[in-house]
Amino acid sequence: MPEQPARAWRVVLEHVERDLLDGRLGPGDRLASERDLSADLGVGRSSVREALRVLEVMGLIRTATGSGPQSGAIVIATPTGGMSTLLRLQVAAQGFPLHDVVRTRLLLEDAVAADLAGQPQPDLDAAHRVLEAMDADGLTSVEFLALDAQLHLALAEASGNSVVAAMMAGLRTAIESYVQQGAAAIEDWTGMADVLRAEHRAIVEAIARGDADAARELVRAHITGYYTAAGLTRSIPSAD
Structure with missing residues (x-):
């Protein structure tokens, strides 16, 4: 049975949480792309986008479109x-x-x-x-x-x-x-x-x-x- 959307975006949150706790991610680091997160975690890209919106509201990341060092989803320190x-x-x-x-x-x-x-x-x-x-x-x-x-x-x-x-x-x-x-x-x-x-x-x-x-x-x-x-x-x- 396919995973429910409400659970799918939580998979992304838990993945980011593990990376933060284990030190694989920290302030200033960029999250993997939506495509890579979707493929690695086995969830739809819409679920990845939903998780990123939640993380942004929580003050854990900022997102920016385009290319370059400031684009994508970046971990920020605003607890x-x-x-x-x-x-x-x-x-x-x-x-x-x-x-x-x-x-x-x-x-x-x-x-x-x-x-x-x-x-x-x-x-x-x-x-x-x-x-x-x-x-x-x-x-x-x-x-x-x-x-x-x-x-x-x-x-x-x-x-x-x-x-x-x-x-x-x-x-x-x-x-x-x-x-x-x-x-x-x-x-x-x-x-x-x-x-x-x-x-x-x-x-x-x-x-x-x-x-x-x-x-x-x-x-x-x-x-x-x-x-x-x-x-x-x-x-x-x-x-x-």
């Missing part, structure tokens, strides 16, 4: 883009429970605060730019909370941990969705915005002076405090 895209799609399709999103934030941002505070000279320029943007007059809650999410992402990216940064980027949509939902339940939004500004600055200052314990405690208090104030959850999970 942040690929992982973030996949996680965003999972968030959109599955609707992760708020409890799980909060716990994941606590775990990830605890690590970010510790990593950054442990660096001799953490790069906090992007974080400071976001802090300044959040001081602008007339920001709506939607605009403010979008900047809030950007600040947390900027810190994750500054930590230098590309996996953590990718996960934070992938969760950003879910985080924004939940915090926006909670803003409607806060009667004194202006007061809450002032609290959040102060908390953000305290976190960044603790990181800048290398106080990892304080930075971690401030991050946890910041995340749990907002969710509690917004009535989004009754029980915040422990990060320990």
Whole structure:
């Protein structure tokens, strides 16, 4: 019985995965041609093209037509883009429970605060730019909370941990969705915005002076405090 198309393109994905794991392929290397992959793996060229489209969306390859060194399907090193895209799609399709999103934030941002505070000279320029943007007059809650999410992402990216940064980027949509939902339940939004500004600055200052314990405690208090104030959850999970 001929192989079903849905399975056929997976054969190509598994073949590329094996080559990457075994070191036969790496960043900058070109995949075999569609014709060669089709013949070697015993699948149709349409299945090969489908697999290449999936790999491109995942951020593992880029494709270009024509001839020359930049043509064909080439392996690229963009784990942040690929992982973030996949996680965003999972968030959109599955609707992760708020409890799980909060716990994941606590775990990830605890690590970010510790990593950054442990660096001799953490790069906090992007974080400071976001802090300044959040001081602008007339920001709506939607605009403010979008900047809030950007600040947390900027810190994750500054930590230098590309996996953590990718996960934070992938969760950003879910985080924004939940915090926006909670803003409607806060009667004194202006007061809450002032609290959040102060908390953000305290976190960044603790990181800048290398106080990892304080930075971690401030991050946890910041995340749990907002969710509690917004009535989004009754029980915040422990990060320990």
